[in-house]
Amino acid sequence: MNLFYYIWLGVQLFFGFNLIFPWLIGCLFFLRKKSSSITTKNLIDPTEPDYAIIVTAYEQMQQIPDVLASLLKLNYSNYLIYVVADKCDVSGFKIPDSRVILLRPEEVLSSNTKSHFYAISRFQRPHERLTIIDSDNLTDPDYLNNLNPFFDQGYQAVQGYRKAKNLNTTYACLDAARDMYYHFFDGEALFGAGSSATLAGSGMAFTTALYRECLEHLTVEGAGFDKVLQYEIVRRGHRIAFAPQSIVYDEKTTGTDQLVKQRARWINTWFRYFSYGYSLIGQGITGFNWNKLLFGLVLQRPPLFIFLILSVLFLMINLWIAPWVSLVWLSGLILFATSFFAALVISGADERIYRSLRKVPSFIFFQLLALAKVRKANQVSVATRHGQTE
Numbered sequence: 546m547n548l549f550y551y552i553w554l555g556v557q558l559f560f561g562f563n564l565i566f567p568w569l570i571g572c573l574f575f576l577r578k579k580s581s582s583i584t585t586k587n588l589i590d591p592t593e594p595d596y597a598i599i600v601t602a603y604e605q606m607q608q609i610p611d612v613l614a615s616l617l618k619l620n621y622s623n624y625l626i627y628v629v630a631d632k633c634d635v636s637g638f639k640i641p642d643s644r645v646i647l648l649r650p651e652e653v654l655s656s657n658t659k660s661h662f663y664a665i666s667r668f669q670r671p672h673e674r675l676t677i678i679d680s681d682n683l684t685d686p687d688y689l690n691n692l693n694p695f696f697d698q699g700y701q702a703v704q705g706y707r708k709a710k711n712l713n714t715t716y717a718c719l720d721a722a723r724d725m726y727y728h729f730f731d732g733e734a735l736f737g738a739g740s741s742a743t744l745a746g747s748g749m750a751f752t753t754a755l756y757r758e759c760l761e762h763l764t765v766e767g768a769g770f771d772k773v774l775q776y777e778i779v780r781r782g783h784r785i786a787f788a789p790q791s792i793v794y795d796e797k798t799t800g801t802d803q804l805v806k807q808r809a810r811w812i813n814t815w816f817r818y819f820s821y822g823y824s825l826i827g828q829g830i831t832g833f834n835w836n837k838l839l840f841g842l843v844l845q846r847p848p849l850f851i852f853l854i855l856s857v858l859f860l861m862i863n864l865w866i867a868p869w870v871s872l873v874w875l876s877g878l879i880l881f882a883t884s885f886f887a888a889l890v891i892s893g894a895d896e897r898i899y900r901s902l903r904k905v906p907s908f909i910f911f912q913l914l915a916l917a918k919v920r921k922a923n924q925v926s927v928a929t930r931h932g933q934t935e
Contacts, residue, residue, distance in 0.1 A: 560847075561856070561859075561873070563846050563847070566842065566846070567881065567885075568884050570738050573734075573737075573738035574733070574738050577739060578737055594673045594674055594693065595670070595673045596621070596672060597624070597627060597664070597665075597668055597672035597753070598616055598624055598625070598627065598676050598678055599629065599664045599678065600613075600626060600627065600679075601629050601661070601677075601680060602628065602629065602631065602633050604631075604632050604633060606630060606633045606635060609628060611683065612681070612683065613628070617641065617644070618686055619686055619688060619689055620686045625668075625669055625670070625672070626644055628645060628648065629648045630649050631654045632654075633649075648664060648667060656766060657770045658763075662761065665757065674696065674750055675751060676688075676692070676748075676749065676750035677746075677749055681795065682748065682796075683794040687790070688705065688792060688793065691791035692750050692788055700784060701751060701755040701778075701783055702744075702750070702752075702785040702786065703749065703750045703787070703788050704745060704748065704749045704787050705748035705749060705750070705792060706787075706788065707728065707747065707793050707794075708794050708795065709724065709794070709795065709797050710794035710796045711797055712895055712897050712898065714800070715901045715904050716798055716799060716911075717799045718895075718897050718898045718901035719901050719904060719905065720797040720798045721797050721894075721898055722889060722894065722901065722902065723849065724795075724797075725889055725894055726849075726888045726889070729891055730884070732745075732789075737787075739836065740836045741784045741836055741840050743785075743840075744771040744774060744775045746771045747795065748793030750791075758781075759778055760774055760777065768811065768814050769810075769813070769818055772817075772821070772844075776844070779825060779836060780828065780837070804911050804912075805912075805915045805918065806915075808911070808915035811915075812848055812912075818844070819847075822845030822846070825837045825838070825841030826838055826841035826842060826845070850908075850909045850913070851916075853909070856881075859874055860875060860878070
């Protein structure tokens, strides 16, 4: 009976901690904010470090012209764009500029990292840095300029800020709200608290040497290469910087089928890689390394909808067995909701995003459907298909 009690208590403490963790990170961020800020003024660097911009496309090329048009408007001159067209029909595609190199793999790669290294092995020159852009992204003209101050400070990995490109459906707005929460707490606040920003899959940049060192010897199948990459970077003792002014516009999920398939892949990656968090926590404790300890706590955290559903379930169970504990759970849920809304306010959320929050239950329902498909997620869907209506 005592063993069951301690297991029950431990499970509740684990999930309850995740409710208050954003608040703790936020407090640390605001306490350290003034002393840890990096200026991005006087952006134009006369030396202009050399960038490779890798754009990966799988089966779909229709958005690539818009991506390239955006990249070719960068206020920067020292870069080349490598478009890896994996399993794509390029018969109607025209190369718009000499800075664009179209690469067509002889065999289907079906992998982000394979596409990246396919491009790296065909670099036209030894680029000092590389940045990864998705086939649905658009970039701010100063995207590269705003990355440079962080590299100049000695960081070898930088995550930019992914803003919503579209808010045309309820689910796109809810997806954007989720991104704002993660970008603030797992990006800006976590980095400001002295740890590393989490990687978001695109809008991120690295020294070419670090990227190769971390992933060249590994085979990463399916989604989640960014989870492996961030672990490899942090375990080597590096911090991943967050560049809030280095903006990439990302297309949000608009329809339910698209949402379920995408979330199934993402949930699958958590189950595959959450143990990395415990590894970093152990390294952080034994090595007295704040970056690894804090980042490890983030990596072991379950997806939002999972720990929110379980938190409500624990609250209801405790109504019968320990009513005062239910009050603790209610306080934790209120504190989490406050943190979530604070992230939206700080991020300047559009009014449509606030209106969409009434559909959160249906958003969670479709993520439960995604959870049911998680075991075969990478076989059912390799990449997100955009353009679906609600």
